[in-house]
Amino acid sequence: MALLTCENLCLAYDKKVVLSGLSFTVERGNCLCVVGENGSGKSTLMKALLGLLPVAGGTISFGEGLSRKEIAYLPQQSVFQENFPASVREVVLSGRLSRKGFLSFYNREDRQTAERYMEKLGILSLEDSSFQTLSGGQRQRVLLARALSSEPELLLIDEPTTGLDPVMTGDFYDLLEEIVSLGKTVIMVTHDTAAALRYATHILHLHNRPLFFGSSEAYQNSAVGRKYLGK
Amino acid sequence: MLDYLKILFTGSIFANALIVGVLLSVCASLLGVSLVLKKYAMIGDGLSHVSFAAMAVAVATGQSPLAFSLPLVMLTAFLLLRLSEKSRVKGDAAIAVVSTAALAVGAIAARGTNIDIESYLFGSVVAVTRQDVILTVAVAAVTLLLYVLFYNRIFAVTFDETYLAAGGGHPAVYNAVIAILTAVTVVVGMRLVGALLISALILFPPLSAMRLFKSFRGVVTAAAVLSVFSFLTALVVSLFLDVSTSACIVLLDLLIFGGAALFRTLQKGGA
Known part of the structure; x- marks a missing residue:
């Protein structure tokens, strides 16, 4: 069983649906990058994964004995x-x-x-x-x-490079590479798609519903990926 | 004059005031650090007015003031903290509404009773009874025990509530603990320093300490020390000059705050 499984997830704020029809899995050791434009539901998904927002429909389930206590979180600095x-x-x-x-x-x-x-x-x-x-x-x-x-076991990272200058951003990605190489499972929300592709094993592209979920190689060759990456 | 002071300082009145004042100063300043940082600085003010109203109503209707006001103030504290999180009415506005409404209710309820409004509003150190001492010792013991037991989580809930929640912690529980302890401290404390000035005990020491220290532990410790220092000094000064002790505490706190702010400015200028 996967470390994390989302099935037909639906998330809403004040009864307004922000994200729906989302299914994906994260295996141990994966680095999943969640990309998409502002307002696409990325941060909402992050809140739901952290247990801060109740799901409006579908399920989020943990496998391999993962409990919420084994999930850590790197928040945005503005908070x-x-x-x-x-x-x-x-x-x-x-x-x-x-x-x-x-x-x-x-x-x-x-x-x-x-x-x-x-x-x-x-x-x-x-x-x-x-x-x-x-x-x-x-x-x-x-x-x-x-x-x-x-x-x-699982590290959730929210928009890590917001507010960092290019040098610090580079430093951060070096750290990320090290964390992934330690075998930690990472889910990272980011708007920096190009950088995400370098480190991610999997990509989830959201636009209020999933546009793409799969490996990063598959993403680069997909219609969504090509359009978003400007190729 | 000297004989009068001698009696005052050696008698039980002074001892009572001393015990109650020191314990309240410590409790209020510890809780105050979290309240100020969580932007609930005015909650002490709101609660003390509710406490005043509750006591006035209790006396007017012939009930035990403390038994009547304590649950009511705890409930208010709990609701105010929840309201600030969820509702459309902002925390500061909610506190102001509750605060002024309670004062109005209290003023009307106190009419026709033998309540000395002035002593409720400004407190009276010499009016501290044996019963107050026992109650304060009990309240302070519970507050300090819980504060020490939950110290690391109180830091976490003050610094980053979201992170605590994400890790499976329960920020609501620790917020409620802070709210309830604040309520009890305010109810007991307003008998000593009065409804209008109790929030000074919560506000000033943390604000001054934050200008002197940079770690949470440093601020908490310094707040408690400054709070006790200004209470003791103000108690002695007020008895010598025969002026209101609570007013002296506030003015001394203000002076310390001014000094701390100046220190901070000089330090920044020098760096």
Whole structure:
């Protein structure tokens, strides 16, 4: 069974249908990129996968024993308020919370895991810095370290390159490649279709309904893909 | 004069005020950090007015003020936090509506009773009774225990509610915990510092602490310390000058906030 299966999914906001007739599967180790124009239902799908939006019809089901606690999330950066007092260490450690039971004190394993990912992402020297004073690229590394600290099976990434300059964008894609090579399953929503194609194993193209779902090679040769990529 | 002060400082009145004030200062400032960051800064103000109205109604109808007002204020806190999330009426407007309406109800209900409106609005440290002390100790113990137990989740629900929810956490539960603890702190606290000034205990220490520290833990600790410091100083000063203690607390808080803001500006200018 696949890690994630969506069957005939229908999603709505205030009873207005945004996305319908969507079926797709994600296997372990896949990197699925969800592409489409603004308002095509990409972010809505992301919310539903995160369990933040109830499905209006159809089903989302997890396989291979995947539970919601094993899903981590890299949000867009615009959601954070200015001047929030939080150190890098505090933010990264909070990623461990989904692994915690009723009591949420951090133990040595939590701290070591957080430290390991901070080191991996090159932000260990920033651990006492304020999250809000970091650059966009550094903040993204912190949020990625938070997500990876929960040692997730499935990583959901929402528009990762929004607000990043070209250098940071390049850095991010290098990181993404590394994450995928670690065997993590990734679902990424992006408007950057050209970049998506380089890293994705599969593409889901939405326009309020699925226009295409399949491997990235198949997408490049499909009518939708060719039109969208301007070939 | 000296004899009077001696009695005041050694007697049980002062001890009562001291215990109640310190505990309330700590509780209010800890909860205040989350409330200010979640943009519910004015909720303390709204709740204290509801508490005032509830007490006035309770006295007018011959019921126990505390037993009557506590559940009502908790319910209001819970609804206000929910309302702000879901409804079309924005949180700040909802709080303002509840706040002013409650004050009006309270003012009418208090007429014809022997309620001393001034002591409800501005509080009275020397009016703290033995019963208040016991109640405050109980409330503070529960608040501090829950705060410490859930500290990491309170950070998470304040910093990034969506992430907590996505990981299978329950932000609604922790928001409700914050709401209920705030309600209890306000109900108990307004007897000491009054309905009009209780929100100062929630607002000022976190705002000052946020200008001095950059980590969540630093801000929480500093808020509690600043809050206790300004209460103790204000208590002594107000007894010497024979002016309202709560007004002294607010003015001292304002002074500290000014100092912290200046520190921040200088620090930024220097960097």
